[in-house]
Amino acid sequence: MTHPKEEQTLAIIKPDGIQRSLVGEIINRYERVGLKLVGLKMFVPSEEMVEKHYLLDPSWKRKVGEKAIESYKKRGLTPPSENPEEVGQRVLEGLKKYITAGPVVAMVWQGAHAVEVVRKLTGGTEPRSSDVGTIRGDYMLDSYQMADGDSRAVRNLIHASGTHEEAEKEIPHWFSKDELMQYKIIQEKILYDVNLDGILE
Structure with a gap:
């Protein structure tokens, strides 16, 4: 069984995050909480x-x-179809257009409860209703x-794996094993050492 400190998750900064020059800020948010960046690349996905x-x-x-x-019905609107598969396909087409519009930055983060922590820092799917203090709540104002x-996907800056199962499927879809680094950083001593040995001289 994998130790919680070795848990990994996928996060992708979408084209709007790149165009808003938020790459450094987003990485900083994840690093500050103690997560370790083990995979990083920039490209235009197909x-x-x-x-x-x-x-x-x-x-x-x-x-x-x-x-x-x-969601349509809650807002008093008529959905484009009552068939979930058809509506889901419309959503998928919008996402494909959105995420292939420009470069993305794909990242793998590692650390205790990485999936949950990245989701919490990222915020809810809709920026408008995301909490202040989350990345989406602080840096985006789009809404469903x-x-x-506008018949498009909601622009919310980032994709983040929603569950451990999603992360386990998504990471190998975006990264080969050779693209993921195994290394130590000094802060892991403070975050994970049981007795905090070696601080005092």
Whole structure:
């Protein structure tokens, strides 16, 4: 069983995060809490790569479609279809267009409860309703309402794995084993050493 301090998660700074010059700020947020960056690369993903990413979960399209239909109805709007698969496909097409619009920065972060911590720091999917203090809450003002009105994906700066299972599937989709570094950083002594030995001279 993997020790919690070795847990890894995927985070991707999307094209709007690059264009807003927020790469350094986003990395800083994750580093400050004590996570270790073990994988990093910048490139323009293909539509095929983005589609495969979201369909790593075979039920993704249906679940996203159901959530979108519910969101439309809560806001008193008529969904484009009552078929979750059709609505999910519309969402997927919007995401492909959004994420392939320019370079992205893909990252793998490692540390205690990495999946949960990165999600918490990143904030909710919709920037408008994300808490102040989260990356999305502090640096983006987009909303489902605006995205739906413009027939596009909501611009929320970052993708972050939602569960351990997602992270385990997503990391090898974006990174080969050779692209992930194994190394130590000094702060791990403070974060993880049981007795904090060796501080005093």
